[in-house]
Amino acid sequence: MPDVLYAAAEPTRRRLLQLLASGPRTVSDLASHFPVTRSAISQHLGVLAEAGLVVNRKEGRRRIYSVDPSGMASLRSETDRFWSSELDQLVADAAALASTIRSNDS
């Protein structure tokens, strides 16, 4: 049970999840959006599946991947747990300060 956040952090896998957000896709379809081999995409999908973020069903000779909502929910909760109230506060203060600076532009 690998760390979902760690699995989702890799740039290629992030894009894969975003592509799958619009609906189920085949491996070749997904691979066509990347400069790397289909094999590489297949391995990335394997990592995502192992982390519980995607599932796949076989349909004829194609394998169709889709997002696993429950896995994504646990990813969501883990990121929410990271953004503690203190961190949120810091970010909010930074945003307020930035807008103050902007309003001082000459």
Add this chain to the structure above:
Amino acid sequence: MPDVLYAAAEPTRRRLLQLLASGPRTVSDLASHFPVTRSAISQHLGVLAEAGLVVNRKEGRRRIYSVDPSGMASLRSETDRFWSSELDQLVADAAALASTIRSNDS
């Protein structure tokens, strides 16, 4: 300019950011919360600094690290950009389905 999300994903660095959320801390103070060497922590802090997530000021012979609010804000925006409306919808549906199942418990 390394990928902020990738830099923040590493477990030790995540905890470092959470520790720093409660306020500025010295390197030794931070290192005391981990099973690894102070050198390792120092290098992790270097990665976080390079990603713009933390800053440090020298105070006597101690170096005090704190969260860089603007860097954390960009991390925040990048995670928000990841959670597209489609992904949010999937997670929300999963939560609704889960509660439906729970209410069917015997």
Add this chain to the structure above:
DNA sequence: ACAATACGTTAGCCATCGCTAACGCATTTG
């Protein structure tokens, strides 16, 4: 049956990562 398609799997390469051990540099303390 045979070729083509849509995959997964594996070996192997090279880069990166996290880490420790050892050292060096400034700063404070005695």
Add this chain to the structure above:
DNA sequence: CAAATGCGTTAGCGATGGCTAACGTATTGT
């Protein structure tokens, strides 16, 4: 002044990561 403290830096090691090339396996089309 010398010793101690608080750090950064570096070399080097083992492990992991992402990738390609090559091959194996179902499944479909002709």
